[in-house]
Structure formats: C-alpha cells, structure tokens
Amino acid sequence: MSNSVVEVSHLAKSFNGVPAVQDASFSVAHGETVALLGANGAGKTTTISMLLGLVLPSAGHIRILGHDMVRHRYRVLHRINFSSPYVDLPRRLTVEQNLLFFGRLYGVGAPRARLAELAHDLDLKDLLKKPGGQLSAGQKTRVSLAKALINKPELLLLDEPTASLDPDTADWMRGYLKAYRARSGCAILLASHNMAEVERLADQVLMMRQGRIVDRGAPSELIERYDRNNMEEVFLDIARGAERPRGPVPEAQSLREVAAR
Amino acid sequence: MSDNTANIAAPATPGAVSRALSRIAAMVLRHVYLMRTSWPRIFELMYWPTIQMILWGFITRFLLTNSSYIAQAAGLLISAVLLWDVLFRGQLGFSLSFLEEVWSRNLGNLSVSPLRPSEFLLSLMAMSLLRTLIGVLPAAGLAIVFYKANLFDLGLPLIGFFAILLIFGWAIGMMVCALILRVGQGAESVAWLAIFLIAPVSAIYYPVSVLPEWLQIVAWTLPSAPVFEGMRAILIDGTIRFDLLAHGFGLVLVYLAIGAGLFLYAFHVARRRGLLLQVGE
Numbered sequence: 001m002s003n004s005v006v007e008v009s010h011l012a013k014s015f016n017g018v019p020a021v022q023d024a025s026f027s028v029a030h031g032e033t034v035a036l037l038g039a040n041g042a043g044k045t046t047t048i049s050m051l052l053g054l055v056l057p058s059a060g061h062i063r064i065l066g067h068d069m070v071r072h073r074y075r076v077l078h079r080i081n082f083s084s085p086y087v088d089l090p091r092r093l094t095v096e097q098n099l100l101f102f103g104r105l106y107g108v109g110a111p112r113a114r115l116a117e118l119a120h121d122l123d124l125k126d127l128l129k130k131p132g133g134q135l136s137a138g139q140k141t142r143v144s145l146a147k148a149l150i151n152k153p154e155l156l157l158l159d160e161p162t163a164s165l166d167p168d169t170a171d172w173m174r175g176y177l178k179a180y181r182a183r184s185g186c187a188i189l190l191a192s193h194n195m196a197e198v199e200r201l202a203d204q205v206l207m208m209r210q211g212r213i214v215d216r217g218a219p220s221e222l223i224e225r226y227d228r229n230n231m232e233e234v235f236l237d238i239a240r241g242a243e244r245p246r247g248p249v250p251e252a253q254s255l256r257e258v259a260a261r
Numbered sequence: 262m263s264d265n266t267a268n269i270a271a272p273a274t275p276g277a278v279s280r281a282l283s284r285i286a287a288m289v290l291r292h293v294y295l296m297r298t299s300w301p302r303i304f305e306l307m308y309w310p311t312i313q314m315i316l317w318g319f320i321t322r323f324l325l326t327n328s329s330y331i332a333q334a335a336g337l338l339i340s341a342v343l344l345w346d347v348l349f350r351g352q353l354g355f356s357l358s359f360l361e362e363v364w365s366r367n368l369g370n371l372s373v374s375p376l377r378p379s380e381f382l383l384s385l386m387a388m389s390l391l392r393t394l395i396g397v398l399p400a401a402g403l404a405i406v407f408y409k410a411n412l413f414d415l416g417l418p419l420i421g422f423f424a425i426l427l428i429f430g431w432a433i434g435m436m437v438c439a440l441i442l443r444v445g446q447g448a449e450s451v452a453w454l455a456i457f458l459i460a461p462v463s464a465i466y467y468p469v470s471v472l473p474e475w476l477q478i479v480a481w482t483l484p485s486a487p488v489f490e491g492m493r494a495i496l497i498d499g500t501i502r503f504d505l506l507a508h509g510f511g512l513v514l515v516y517l518a519i520g521a522g523l524f525l526y527a528f529h530v531a532r533r534r535g536l537l538l539q540v541g542e
Contacts, residue, residue: 052373055535078375087369097294104287105374
C-alpha cells in the first residue's frame with residue numbers, strides 16, 4: 001500500500017492550446033511538506049487548482065488519499081482543505097460565523113468545540129465577533145488558515161501562504177505550520193515565491209519553469225547541486241533558464257508505480 | 262498516530278442524504294447570517310412588494326368605478342401583482358444568493374469544499390424561498406388590511422400557482438447564474454433584467470387573448486401565463502382550471518431541467534477553463 005497522500009502522474013493542462021502545466025509527476029507522503037517553486041506563470045497555482053478539482057486536467061492522473069480526483073473528488077474533499085490569498089471568506093460575516101459555516105460545510109461533528117480550539121491556537125479570540133472585511137492582512141491570513149484547518153485535513157494545500165504578510169507575521173505563520181504538521185502528521189503542499197519559507201518548511205522542492213518540473217530535491221540537495229549559498233540563488237538560476245547541473249531529474253519511486261498502473 | 266485519525270470531518274449524522282442536507286443547511290445558515298448582519302437587506306426584500314401592492318391597490322380603487330373588467334373582481338390586480346412578485350423575488354432571490362458568493366470571492370472556497378453543485382443549487386433554492394416569503398407575505402397581509410384584497414381567497418390552487426412561479430424563478434435564476442459562470446461578473450445585470458423580458462408575455466394584468474396571435478403562442482410556452490390565466494378563472498368565473506395548473510407544472514419542470522442542465526454544464530466548463538477562481542475578480 002502506498003504511503004503517498006498525493007500521487008500525480010504525467011499531469012498536463014492547456015488553456016486555449018497554450019500549455020500551463022506539462023507532464024508533471026510527483027508525490028507527497030504523509031507528514032511531508034512539498035513546495036512548488038517557480039516564477040510567475042510557472043504553473044504552480046494551476047497545479048494546485050487541479051489537485052483541488054478547481055481546474056480539470058487536459059491529461060494525466062491525480063490520486064489523493066487513494067482516490068481519483070477527477071472522477072471521485074467528493075470522496076476526498078472533506079479530508080483536505082486549502083488556503084489562498086486569492087480566495088476570500090465572506091466579508092460581512094464575522095470570523096465566528098465564517099468558521100462555523102465552514103465547519104458545518106465540512107461536516108465537522110462539533111464545530112463550536114473545533115472553533116474554540118482554533119481560536120486558542122491561532123489567537124483569534126479577540127477577532128471572533130469582527131466581520132471578515134474589517135481584518136488586517138495578517139488577521140485575515142490567520143482566519144483563512146483557521147478555515148483551512150477546520151476539518152483537521154490530512155492534506156493541506158497552501159497557495160502563497162505568507163503573501164502580503166509582514167516579516168513578523170510571516171515568521172509566526174511558518175512556525176505554526178511547522179508545529180502543526182509535526183503535531184498532526186498532515187501532508188502539506190505549498191506554492192511559494194518565498195525562499196526563506198521554502199528552506200524552513202519544505203522537505204522536498206519541485207522547481208517549475210514554463211509548466212514543467214525541471215528539478216526536484218530537498219532544499220539542501222538543490223543548494224549543493226547548483227553550488228549556491230541558498231535557495232534564492234538556486235531559484236534565480238532556474239528561473240533564468242540555467243541547465244540542471246548533473247544527472248536526470250529524480251523521480252519518486254511511488255510515481256513510477258502510479259504511472260505503471 | 263496522528264490526530265487526523267480521529268476524523269472529525271465525519272458527518273454528524275450517518276448517511277449520504279443527511280450529510281447532503283447538513284451541507285445545504287450550512288449554506289442557508291451562511292445567508293441567514295448575512296441577512297442578520299444587514300437590516301437594509303431584509304427591508305429591501307419587503308419594500309418593493311409592499312410599494313407595488315400599494316400602487317396597484319390605488320389603481321384598482323380607481324378602476325373599480327371606471328372599468329367593468331376590474332369591477333368583476335376587486336382583488337384581480339393586487340393578486341396579480343403579488344403573484345408576479347413571487348416569480349420576480351424567486352428569481353432574484355436565487356440569483357442574488359449566488360451573486361453574494363461571487364461578490365465575496367467565496368466561490369473558490371465552496372468549489373473545493375464537499376458541497377456538490379447539486380447541493381449548491383438546492384441551497385440557492387432554499388434561500389430563494391426564504392427571501393420570497395420575507396418579501397411577499399407582509400405585502401399580502403397589508404393588502405388585506407388596506408384594500409380587503411385577500412390573495413388567500415384563491416384557495417388551494419394558490420399553492421400550485423406559488424410553486425409554479427417559484428420554480429420558474431429558480432429555473433431562470435439557474436440560467437442567469439450559468440451565464441455569470443460563463444462570461445463573468447459583467448453579466449450580473451442580467452439578474453435584474455431577465456425577468457422583465459417575459460413580463461409582457463406572461464399576461465399578468467390582462468388575458469393572453471389580448472396579445473397578438475404569434476405572441477400568444479410564445480405566452481403558452483411559459484409556465485407563468487397559465488398561472489395568471491388560472492388566477493383570473495378563479496377570481497372572475499369562480500372556476501378552478503386544473504388544465505392550466507397541469508400546463509404550468511408540465512412546463513415548469515421542463516424549464517427547471519433546462520436551467521439545472523445549463524448551470525451544471527457552465528460549472529463543468531468553468532472547471533475545465535479554470536474560471537472558478539476568477540469569477541468575481
């Protein structure tokens with residue numbers, strides 16, 4: 001039995017004949033954090049959107065928690081969740097109303113108890129009666145994360161989780177995510193532009209350029225392979241089209257199994 | 262073992278149907294929260310039906326002494342305007358509940374939640390029913406107080422008329438929402454305009470026979486015309502036209518199927534084209 005939460009093989013998506021994602025294969029194991037890294041338009045958000053079922057793939061397969069996401073997404077959606085700065089929560093509803101609504105939508109058995117847990121963990125107690133539209137960017141991010149954790153997801157998909165946050169709030173967010181993953185064992189797939197975030201959170205990095213995964217590995221491996229000092233320099237090398245230093249792009253063994261099915 | 266194994270996401274009640282009902286109830290709760298935070302929204306729901314009813318009440322008073330047609334049944338115009346509001350509010354209630362999700366950029370969250378498109382539709386229908394009742398019931402009560410015109414004098418057929426018009430409103434609402442999903446928020450004005458396209462041929466205030474012959478054919482393809490003809494048959498002739506009720510129900514089921522089909526197709530296309538995150542931007 002596979003240990004993977006996410007298994008993606010030969011995934012592709014074109015919009016009006018223009019490829020956005022091409023032949024992407026990767027996996028995410030239980031308790032693992034994988035980062036999708038790439039410049040704007042590299043295909044990160046499209047990949048995450050396909051994993052969530054927001055966008056239908058043109059080709060390839062996605063299995064999440066053992067289920068085909070194109071055909072059986074509703075068997076899985078209550079076990080995963082996501083957060084993105086590009087999707088808002090209803091602004092006129094208070095934080096409490098928003099979280100209760102999403103709790104009920106995800107079938108959480110005791111939504112008020114879960115709300116109290118999250119309010120304590122994410123320091124939301126003073127915000128519960130505030131309308132979503134009156135929150136600062138940092139507060140919104142915490143509330144959005146609370147929504148993403150409301151159902152204790154086994155897979156958390158995060159699109160640029162610290163975009164537009166000040167360094168202090170961003171640092172707190174990374175610390176919280178790291179602690180949460182250790183505590184809960186959930187898998188995290190995140191798309192980010194922030195190299196410090198990736199170095200701190202990710203076990204594996206998938207480097208994307210023009211819709212393709214052009215390299216992959218642990219942050220330390222990539223830094224060593226490109227003979228650079230940090231992920232920022234690796235990112236610039238790849239974004240500017242540098243060739244991969246040596247050897248083929250490694251693939252996870254589980255992916256070969258997926259492709260062979 | 263992780264705390265995920267506790268699987269708190271398991272539904273509170275067993276069975277797929279109760280899980281679906283629970284999600285639909287969550288959606289209704291979300292809109293009730295919204296209405297509770299904004300009294301102008303509730304006021305607006307009641308405002309237009311009441312103003313319309315008052316206006317047509319005075320017109321009726323005038324025509325009672327000047328028109329032999331209206332003199333046959335004093336409640337004719339007021340009943341017509343209240344029933345028309347069921348259709349109007351039904352459509353608007355459906356479309357606006359959908360647009361609330363678009364305006365708050367919440368479609369993305371809903372689309373990746375366990376809420377199925379069919380459940381989303383059912384929740385919009387429930388909200389439409391709620392909004393329609395909030396709008397029409399006070400106006401119907403005031404019509405009795407002000408003009409002694411009682412919509413409920415239509416008797417049991419009123420339930421049929423109400424159902425046909427409300428379902429027709431949902432069907433048009435689904436078509437409007439499909440258009441918004443397809444072309445974006447720029448089409449939201451259609452939510453306000455769509456219903457008026459069918460008003461002249463729905464024979465709300467006059468019989469279908471007044472229309473030119475070719476428009477009569479169009480009128481009989483709409484579920485609204487048999488309702489208003491049926492209403493006049495009761496108020497003027499004192500007869501219940503079951504044939505008109507059957508005509509209306511048959512047609513409205515066809516419109517509902519077309520509306521639901523278009524909405525689900527537009528939703529599918531939006532997924533294929535990656536539009537679900539962009540609607541509302």
